[in-house]
Amino acid sequence: MKKALGNIRILDFSQYISGPWGSMILAEFGADVIKIEPIKTGExxxxxxxxxxxLEPLFHLINHDKKSMTLNIAKPEGQEIVRKLVLKSDVVLENFVPGIMDKFGIGYNALKKLNPGIIYCAVSGYGQTGIEEWVKKPSFDLIAQAQSGVLDIYNLYEQHPPLAIADISTASYAVICILIALNYKNMTGKGQFIDLSMLDLMYTLNLRTNIIQYVPKERYENPRPTYRTWKAKDGYIAIAVSTHRQWNNFCKAIEREDLTDDSRFDFPYKRWQNRDILNPIVAEWFQSKTLSEIEQIMFDAHIPCGRVRKKEEIHEHPQLKARGMPMTRFKFEGFGRIYMPDVFVKFSETPGSIERMAPKLGEHTDEILQEVAGLKMAEIKALREKEVI
Structure with missing residues (x-):
């Protein structure tokens, strides 16, 4: 079956997660992703x-279904190879500190002269413009979460965040940006430069920082009784009661219909204001039930709820298994069975798929140089002797 991005070639210079996670998604839907890596060591x-x-399984998760070629872009011969590849490519993706690719003569302004339709997505910590001192600063997920106030929101002052949400969010938005640019190219034939700043994105995603400008901070430091987690007999469970109908259904479910007529609780804000009264009522009911009992009662009452699952157990979630999400077809020596998520979005006509593990370093170098750059084996041999590839 032909994949949706089967006609797109991406030159991926990015490293770690903030770029490769994005090219991973594009590869799942058929893009020919060429992972260009430093010789000898790789990215x-x-x-x-x-x-x-x-961490080997994580590397495979992020880099499956890509090709790998080694290339020393610091050498003129390596830069010339990039120029040859760009002529037959649609997208360049990189996450260097701004200015690195320009220093080697293969930045956007140089490459668009060769291929005016090239789409160049540059991921960086602070963006390509603004205060020069900040533009030149390196960054990582942790730094982006710190600079954007996210660590403060979660009060993570003496530990690192448990999820790389800055890296993953930035890479995911890179996919959106690239697809927008590809559609514009389809309409006009023109490529463009995409300046994607991790700080800009995390500032945008940090809605709490925005909201506290006009909503008292206290409201978010003390959760609503009906929008939070509660302790049951055998674990914790989350509930979300937002609408008036849900509140009425919730009161019936916990056998406290009298609360529906209580003016202290008739709006979400009032339930928050009077949480010291409502919390003990709700807590007593939850603590008297098992998780399974609560789930069934809330399901029957059309109340969104879900038990707090242990991270070690999530691979056994019945709905995830029913949709084929946890997959184990890749084998890692010495690790036993490793679960990896399959393609997480389902397309009816052009589904994505995971077909190959991450490539070995330089596994496709010769293939790419011959088929894309048009080099002969003698030329490839000479480049290898010069440590260009």
Whole structure:
């Protein structure tokens, strides 16, 4: 079956997660992703694996279904190879500190002269414009979460965040940006430069920082009794009661219909104001039930709810399994069975798929140089002798 992005070629210079997560999504839907890596060591994540081999499955998760070629872009011959590849490519993706690709003569302004339709997506910590001191600063997920106030929101002052939401969000938005640019190219034939700043994005996603300008901070430091987690007999469960109908249904479900006529609780804000009265009532009911009992009662009452599952158990979630999300077809020596998420969005006509593990370093170098750059084996041999590839 032909995939939706089967006619798109991407030159991916990015490393770690903030770029590769995006090219991973594009590869799942058929894009020909060429992962261009430094010779001998490969990208920074591969170097990390030398010190911490337990992360190997994560590397495969982020880089499956891509091709790998090695290239020394610091050498003129390596830069010339990039120019040849750009002529037959649609997208360049990189997450270097701004200015690196320009220093080597293969930045956007140079490449668009060769291919006016090229789409160049540059992911960086602070963006390509603004205060020069900030533009030149390196960044990582942790730094982006710190600078954007996210760590403060979660009060993470003495530990790192449990999820790389800055990296993953930035890479996911890179996919959106690239697809927007591809559609514009289809309409006009013109490529463009995409300046994607991790700080800008995390500032945008940090809705709490926006909301506290006009909603008292206290409201978010003390959750509503009907929009939070509660302790049951055998664990914790989350409920979300937002509408008036849901509130009435909830009161019936916990056998306290009298609360529906209580003016202290007739609006969400009032339920928050009077939480010291309502919390003990709700807590007593939840603590008297098991998770399974609560789930069934809330389901029957059309109340959104869900038990708080242990991270070690999420692979056994019945709905995830029913949709084929946890997959184990890739085998990792010494790790036993490793669950990895399959393609998480289902298309009716052009479904994505995961077909190959991450490539070995330079696995496709010769193939790419011959088929895309048009080099002969003698030329490839000479480049290898010069440590260009």
């Amino acid at each position: 920074s994540f591969r170097i990390r694996l030398m010190e911490d081999p337990e």
